[in-house]
Amino acid sequence: MSNSMVGPKALRFLNILLIVLFCLAIILPFLHVLAISFNSGVDAQKGGIGFWPREWSFENYTEVFKQDNLLNGLFISIFRTVVGTVIGVALMSMAAYAMTIKTLPGRKQITFFVFFTMLFSGGTVPYYLVLTELNLTNTIWVFIIPSLYSVTNILLLRTSFNQLPFSVIEAARIDGCSEFKIFRSIVIPMSKPVLATISLFTAVGHWNDWYYGSFFVRDASLKPLATLLQEMLTRQAALSDILLRNSGSMAYSQLDKITVTSESLQMATIIVVMIPMVLIYPFIQKYFVKGITVGSIKE
Template sequence: MKSTKIQSTSSQRFFKWINYLIIIGLCLTIVLPFLNILALAFNSGADAQRGGVYFWPREWSFENFTEVFKQSDIITGFYISAFRTVLGTILSVFLTAMAAYALKSRTLPGRKSITFFVFFTMLFSGGIVPYYMVLKELHLTNTIWVYIIPLLYNVWNIMIMRTFFMQIPESIEEAARIDGCGDFKIFMKIILPMSKPVIATIALFNGVGHWNDWFSGTFYVRDQELKPLATLLQEMLTRQQAMADALLKSSSVHYEMLDKIQVTGDSLKMATIILVILPIVLIYPFIQKYFVKGVNIGSVKE
């Protein structure tokens, strides 16, 4: 009996160490590439081209970031990105939650038909050209609202919220109705406070999507002052890479010029990656605590 217990304890320890090694390996696959990006972003671009820069800069330089902020429209692009991210996320989460709450209600007339109609839009897309024509007819192109209004609803997010709301015991809503609460008051005072995990998740999805979106600014906006940060950085990176390629393909007279360049396309790319992901990295620790199981568990005994 004692021998069996010892063997069981040993196997549990072995299994635990295997889990630790797997988790450490997964963490390294995430952390090491990020450290490499940091090292290249803070390293001289000309020196980084020689190779050998992995997790620590060999020649410290802030030229990559200086080059980024030399662009006069970078600050404006930052404000545009911040505005669309904050307003777009708040509106999208609130309206998505309202739609999900309505679709989960059993008293909604035609609930199954409406749910199928909403879900059906996930299966087919009209394509970019018809989508652009719709935006143009609605006078959304070349305006800041093209970043917000078309992205207010996401069917997948509605389905996630609807599923979460359906897990909330109906007896809580019934008790609120007995106390005289209407649907909107129940939604604001009960459903939303009990749904912090799913709200945080959807808010993070929307926020990251808005902040990293460069496509809309490239194809739907012509005014340079209305382009978000991601679009401006993408355009700048494309120009910088094109200049470097042109120098490499030109005559050997320009190689001395190329050696004097401290910022390369690759080093600028790493700096832009840091600038784009930094706000999300700073905000995420304040949101991750809500990625837990719903707080409603145990609130009512059925």
């Protein structure tokens, strides 16, 4: 075998090895979490749980699905994720495209103003006061309207739009197309990969967010799934802590009846929350491997 063939084969083997190690680094922690979620909580506290449950139990998931308003919280989470993602990505992409137009009046000032908001924050109390003045607190729109814009996503979209073939856009302008038609008919079809990425980031952010439901919503019927599960974990941890701190025999007898621990409940919660995102990801994955200028000419 010639030396010229050894090099490529060794490089290919190294690439495969790195990919396998990377996959294991992702899969093994997931299997560990899954094993604990299906294991008895009391038995899991002994340690030694690897990637397979030692003492099978479905009580962790039973406890999760016993929570009040769980279906309503699921509906709230789906609503805010779908509506917030669709409107948010549409507005952020339009803002990013506007910032790529060199003839836009005050373009540099607008870009600086958008970037400036990444450096400073007003704080939680002023933010709460602003939401109160806008009558957004304790409404479902508090989950959507304040999260419509992300400066990081806008800058990513602007950078991607700047890499599009300028000749295609310029030709459309010469033909008399308006900027909105160019954005809708040319920019959007050529930017599916970055739009899919931003959509995934935005959807995951909405789905996993529990903070807004805890601090800006008092009505239990408006709390999303992540907030309900977070409150459940807090109650479970507080109950276990109280029983452990109490040295009375009654407390220990009650503690012996508890088969679900805060750790096992947390693992079951992680699985429940992540399943929808895992199911959605395969439908978006194909856009990550496509070129950003598919179907266009090259400069």
